[in-house]
Amino acid sequence: MTDSHLMGDDHILPFQAEGLDVRGRVVRLGPAIDTILRRHDYPAPVSRALGEATALTLMLGTTLKFDGRFILQTRTDGPVRMLVVDFQAPDRVRACATFDKDAVAEAIAAGKTSTIDLLGQGHLAMTIDQGPEMARYQGIVALEGESLEAAADQYFRQSEQIPTRVRLAVAENYVAGEGQSWRAGGMMIQFLPTSPERMRMADLPPGDAPEGAEILEQREHDLEDDSWVEAKLLMGTVEDHELTDPNVPAEELLYRLFHERGARVFESSPVVEKCRCSREAVTGMLRNFSQQDRRDMVADDGSIVVTCEFCNTRYAFDKAETEELVNA
Incomplete structure (x- = not known):
């Protein structure tokens, strides 16, 4: 070693x-x-x-x-x-x-x-x-x-x-x-x-063989x-x-x-x-949705909140930012 x-x-x-x-x-x-x-x-x-x-x-x-x-x-x-x-x-x-x-x-x-x-x-x-x-x-x-x-x-x-x-x-x-x-x-x-x-390997299983077919078993x-x-x-x-x-x-x-x-x-x-998420990446992701989809994401207070599934980082867009995103 x-x-x-x-x-x-x-x-x-x-x-x-x-x-x-x-x-x-x-x-x-x-x-x-x-x-x-x-x-x-x-x-x-x-x-x-x-x-x-x-x-x-x-x-x-x-x-x-x-x-x-x-x-x-x-x-x-x-x-x-x-x-x-x-x-x-x-x-x-x-x-x-x-x-x-x-x-x-x-x-x-x-x-x-x-x-x-x-x-x-x-x-x-x-x-x-x-x-x-x-x-x-x-x-x-x-x-x-x-x-x-x-x-x-x-x-x-x-x-x-x-x-x-x-x-x-x-x-x-x-x-x-x-x-x-x-x-x-x-x-x-x-x-x-x-x-x-020298890289010999046993054959993969033959699947459903026809009735009466002889299958030779090979020890690996x-x-x-x-x-x-x-x-x-x-x-x-x-x-x-x-x-x-x-x-x-x-x-x-x-x-x-x-x-x-x-x-x-x-x-x-x-x-x-280390996660790859960022506020800029989330903004770009939101812009890829249709305008109607973005409207459906708006909460009662007029904001959009996105949480990264990988790192649990929470990205909150206030009412003004949300309006800009929805109308983009």
Whole structure:
């Protein structure tokens, strides 16, 4: 393991296990995710789901080689209707959740509080926005009672043909002198050998085969490269607390996993919780509505008030400003 300094909170650490032809990233979130989740005072299971989505977004978004945006969004039929995480390269992130309060309360009462239970079925979309002069790229994967980890693995399998494994964890820890605080962590590994033919993967399920058709069952590990099988087994030993514990540095975790094969870390990159909203942006957004829509937004006192869903910042336009907006 190279580099003598240890990565702190709110950083992403790229690494390479050369002996296994594996590259990956580790994300550790402290104050940034705590700020996002405390601001909204979500029920704990909703906070965990959004924390997982944020950790996943940062592991993927920080691979961008340009100053663009990476947006992760779920739309599902479960108690948590939508998760949105917006990463602005190189380091800004914001996130929010939309949920049915009664349905979440019922899920908690029934003990169904996992992210799988809360999301239900729908889809996960990942969008890369390189700016107004470039076309957006969007990848979509179905969510059918799967974890965000499994959905991410499936996304890379379908769209990139890169064998991938993702681990995510969120915890509310006690910090002496500071009380409870949210933490999140994640690890991603990808098998990238020099020889492409080594990137073997089992076929996707065949779907509804014709009656009488013979389907040959293949064990996934029989088709895969031995190095990738070993890397996945090592990844499977990672405990949730190891991904979130501030006393277990990311470098130490990587050493535990890959020291026999050799691991090399690269320069970590910081992330900060920071919203993109502003009074000017909100004004521009309002001007995009029709005049009738703007009239419908006017309160009894003649004002318009807009609250940012991400950061809860309240933008109030007094009567004079509202009249100007409505008549524009």
